[in-house]
Amino acid sequence: xxxxxxxxxxxxxxxxxxxxxxxxxxxxxxxxxxxxxxxxxxxxxxxxxxxxxxxxxxxxxxxxxxxxxxxxxxxxxxxxxxxxxxxxxxxxxxxxxxxxxxxxxxxxxxxxxxxxxxxxxxxxx
Amino acid sequence: xxxxxxxxxxxxxxxxxxxxxxxxxxxxxxxxxxxxxxxxxxxxxxxxxxxxxxxxxxxxxxxxxxxxxxxxxxxxxxxxxxxxxxxxxxxxxxxxxxxxxxxxxxxxxxxxxxxxxxxxxxxxxxxxxxxxxxxxxxxxxxxxxxxxxxxxxxxxxxxxxxxxxxxxxxxxxxxxxxxxxxxxxxxxxxxxxxxxxxxxxxxxxxxxxxxxxxxxxxxxxxxxxxxxxxxxxxxxxxxxxxxxxxxxxxxxxxxxxxxxxxxxxxxxxxxxxxxxxxxxxxxxxxxxxxxxxxxxxxxxxxxxxxxxxxxxxxxxxxxxxxxxxxxxxxxxxxxxxxxxxxx
Numbered sequence: 353x354x355x356x357x358x359x360x361x362x363x364x365x366x367x368x369x370x371x372x373x374x375x376x377x378x379x380x381x382x383x384x385x386x387x388x389x390x391x392x393x394x395x396x397x398x399x400x401x402x403x404x405x406x407x408x409x410x411x412x413x414x415x416x417x418x419x420x421x422x423x424x425x426x427x428x429x430x431x432x433x434x435x436x437x438x439x440x441x442x443x444x445x446x447x448x449x450x451x452x453x454x455x456x457x458x459x460x461x462x463x464x465x466x467x468x469x470x471x472x473x474x475x476x477x
Numbered sequence: 478x479x480x481x482x483x484x485x486x487x488x489x490x491x492x493x494x495x496x497x498x499x500x501x502x503x504x505x506x507x508x509x510x511x512x513x514x515x516x517x518x519x520x521x522x523x524x525x526x527x528x529x530x531x532x533x534x535x536x537x538x539x540x541x542x543x544x545x546x547x548x549x550x551x552x553x554x555x556x557x558x559x560x561x562x563x564x565x566x567x568x569x570x571x572x573x574x575x576x577x578x579x580x581x582x583x584x585x586x587x588x589x590x591x592x593x594x595x596x597x598x599x600x601x602x603x604x605x606x607x608x609x610x611x612x613x614x615x616x617x618x619x620x621x622x623x624x625x626x627x628x629x630x631x632x633x634x635x636x637x638x639x640x641x642x643x644x645x646x647x648x649x650x651x652x653x654x655x656x657x658x659x660x661x662x663x664x665x666x667x668x669x670x671x672x673x674x675x676x677x678x679x680x681x682x683x684x685x686x687x688x689x690x691x692x693x694x695x696x697x698x699x700x701x702x703x704x705x706x707x708x709x710x711x712x713x714x715x716x717x718x719x720x721x722x723x724x725x726x727x728x729x730x731x732x733x734x735x736x737x738x739x740x741x742x743x744x745x746x747x748x749x750x751x752x753x754x755x756x757x758x759x760x761x762x763x764x765x766x767x768x769x770x771x772x773x774x775x776x777x778x779x780x781x782x783x784x785x786x787x788x789x790x791x792x793x794x795x796x797x798x799x800x801x802x803x804x805x806x807x808x809x810x811x812x813x814x815x816x817x818x819x820x
Contacts, residue, residue: 383561
């Protein structure tokens, strides 16, 4: 069993090695004539104004939070689905309760308007 | 894997006299290199095919010159060109993350090939958590995409990276829930078990059963969004974000993002093939691996077809589809699959 997972390590290692070797070959044959202009971040020819590392839209953060809740749920449902047929109706009812709790959460977020990219109250301002 | 070890023992003289570590390790390495060859070869064909498909859909010819017959060597020429390109890292970029990002994106997609069942004995390793593994390791790509977007010190790249992250995490949930509708009747997460559950006639394939038929479309849409293909390609929307998270990448580092994108297209198509289209099952006149690759490539073709047919969604529409349409449907499907498995 553990040996099966050794395959994963071999794949990750060979994948990294593949990239490394290719970059090495490329670094040996490519030209490298750098100038200051070449190293400016690309903004369609304009000189960039200010730092790009800005405060981004809070919506990304909200979606990440909702995602974590549902992703944990899915992680719990996977083993549930595997033993589903062995456990029968008990598993079904327990799964139903579990999903119902999370659907309440989804309904709450939905009603709050957090599932919309632009929340209704923000739009009115 | 076991098959490969058997072949090595039978064909290579003195193989069973090697130290045990090598006996175990060599087939692993060989299987890995075979997959690497596949990962390099499939994008080579798919990129050329996409250019031809797009061209013919727009009444053009596409690449016609390099290599003679319909420009078949165009991708190879492009690859050589990228190998010769200067490698530019913007002045104030976060150099470590910038260099690490293509590695994470590529290695994550590549490692998922471990559990792809190409045939009855053609699978690197039939992990008993195959489906969970593939869902977990293929979402490693998001980390790489955020790293690329953040490290580039470029506004377009940061926007592309953030959008990609929001989109991929949103679509992952309905996708995995829809996959559960297959796991419930099979009772296993192993990819081979899922394929074997669809043996017999064509109508045993999960796509021809009512609940899983709907689940197939959710998985197809969800994975389409996860590999950032049109109509879900806002992370790299050319008309507003230049090239999204890989705007600042050039040369070989860009090539790896490109390679990973096409490898991932094949990967998600192969996943859908395994789960819903009967995997390597097919009429006997072709061997299993050929059927598997043909089915996966057919789905890749559908992805290309969609790209040249549909316009791009807006961010708010994208979120709407995932959270308010696909997610409730996926919940209902899981419960329906459960009820069907019990009665």
